[in-house]
Amino acid sequence: MIIRWVSEDGKRKWIYPVERDIYTKGRIIKQVSTKAKVIGITKVNIPSPLHPIVPYYVMLLEDEYGNRMPKKTMREHKIGGTYELKAAATDGAVIITKIKYDIEEYLKESIKLVHAYELKPADKILIKPSIIEAAYAYQAVNTNPKVIDALINYLREKGIEDIAVGEQAMLGNDVTDAANKAGILDVCKKHDVPFIDLSKAEYAEKTADGFSFRIAKDAIDRKVINVPAMKTNSQIGISGAMENMIRVTDERTQKRMFEEDIEKTLPKLIKELPKFLTVGDATIGLHAQGPTSMGEPAFLNMLFVSKDPAALDSVFVEAGLFKMPQYLKEAAAIGLGNTDTKSIEIIGDDLEAIKQHLKCPEKDATSHPHIKLIDGKADPYIFNSALKMTAKLVGLLGYEMRLAIGLHFSEEDLAGKNRLVAYGKDAIKRTRELGAKTAAEIPEDIDDMEKIALLKSVLESEEKSRITIADKLKSKFAGFGSKIKTRF
């Protein structure tokens, strides 16, 4: 797609979206073309971090208006040939789109390329973004509000009136706070679209393969458009089309899904949900220590669109040159979607052409360099609060220690790990089961200040193999102090 913003009198053209002609103050007309002629092509043999795979080709395209644009491809095209994207022929296709400034135009075009996807004015839509913590849009933790804005505009264009945006934050965070800071509440207000807190929704119970899910009715009764922020996830590899749908279930279900093994229960949930379209928002994208704001913006400028969430996630994994996450292998095992990227129909940009080394998350990293996690697939509340605790201790000198969370860790995971702290009932239970020697056990239901004080006492003392009564008393005082502070 080639877009130009043209002055009303046709004298000036911009490659950037401008709202008014700065010379005449006149209107701007958008010139959009989806078909172009190949007028040049070069085969490039030198790699760079953004383009590590060589050789690749760059075509020079020219449309009917004489507007030009370069386009990277892995296939040789003939000069004089036509370049035009055809809609997908299969339900499992993944549309890869590199955005050139105009999110809305590229989003519309991407959805049009999806195989047999129809939107009717009578449709009731639930837009399901990622809003996991209070973070600004540029931090790329949550879905870009511009993508939500563009999607609502598109749905309105299609004559759809009944649109809602629904989400719940990562357990332990407040979704209204998060949606506000993320700029998504403003988008909802702008379009007069309700924002549904899915943690307070009505739920329907569905059972699949012996596991019972309580799913928000809005996610069942409405046609869902899933709009995840595409990012890394230090627990399960990536947060994408599949992970984003965990938060249509209630808190108890989410906790049980992790308890039972999230990598197995996530594909089961997706299989149980009504079919949905995913618009994967990689307009910024997050890599390194995602999914929270410990990660780094990746500035990808892309959209990934598909009716097959497993295929979409598999394509994103390969695009970032990540290791295939276990949950996608489990999805393949139960026949959920297509995870074999070689057989996935790719429309738009070539998968090989967008590959670049994104930063993989470290499974054991926290904000504090001396506190490492042993993550036994802890639920989002424990994972989130563990990261928050360690963030509070950043800047304190300390000695290396391990913070065990969740249930799914083994004796080998703990072998040779001294100065171990078990956090949360699952980790406490598991370390006891394994007979592991812990320096402290921190229950999840005590005051946050008390938890931090306990963790700090282990962190600061090199010799400490077990916290003392004095440490416990000190932490109680810290907790009591914080309660007094809150009250007065």
Place this chain on the structure above:
Amino acid sequence: MPVYVKGVGMTKFGVHSKTSQELCYEAALEAIQDAEISLENINAIVISRGDSTVDGERQRLFPSVISSILQKENIPITQVTAACSGGGAALWDAVHSGYGNVLVIGVEKLTQIPTKIVTDDLMIASERIYEQTEGLNFPAQNALVAQQYMMKYNATSDDLALVALKNHDNAFLNPKARFFGKKVTLDMIKKSQMVASPLRLFDCSISVDGAAAAIISKDKSDIEIIGSSLYADRLPAFESKDMTSWEATKLAAAEAYKQAGIMAKDVNFAELHDAFTSVELMAYEDLGFIEKGKGRELIKKGVTKINGKLPVNASGGLKAKGHPVSATGVSQIYELVNQMRKRAEKRQINNTKIGLAHNVGGAGSTATVHILKNIGG
């Protein structure tokens, strides 16, 4: 008011272990000595440096670094970052600054980082969304331009190879060039690795470390700057009406000729921006040395050789002297002045009355043209 070049200095272009400020110091010292002026009499300094974040130096606010190393406090020191045209742009700033004696320094360090990182870093000077994300690094960008040029004017890879050969022959004789004393044959050029078709390795300039300096003064010297012009055009080459002709170069040349009261045919020798061999051919035409589409005739007939009627890139050019991005434009002035002062030894040009320097940023997006006249006799 007339403006003159009093003195010039330059480090060898190549691989240096010195820091950017040390390279600047070396070039500035030579320029100060050449100008027979005291540093105390310098009223302003203009620096050209890319401020790369990957060059290992991690240093911004470079004017104050220059203040420290030259111990010049409390004078105006400004920095220009205009990618490959940085040196020419710094010179233009100095000429038009109105100060009495201005020290212009261009510097870049590029060799201590792997090629793929340099490629990526230099690509930042292309348009982020349309070009960088589409893999349009500078060789690729210029390859598409070269291809359009070759298709339109029936130029061939052999024509480009002759440009490379000429500039390598010149660099062979230049002690400060990266390829000094290194023989490069036509066969080596034609058989070199394809970087971005149709451009081969020897069609591309070589990234080096280096610094160059010039003292621009209102006090009369033997070399007058009779034309100084800078034009900026849109960043992506694909936006030009005609990709095979760079408007910024044409406009800068026209203005500089007008200031100088000369025509293209009056230029005796030139240092042109041969970041790629195709760019030198296009520059012949855009600067008015020959009509559009016939640039290859100049190279085929040997007109632009050292002993030709219009020697071009006697220094070896960006191609073989080396291209330390922000220093390049100033190094062109170094060559013009040395030629005019008859100090070019084995590559000395006979007629050096009027010399032209042409410096480009991006694929034609910023161009400077400076015309120097030898008024010393």
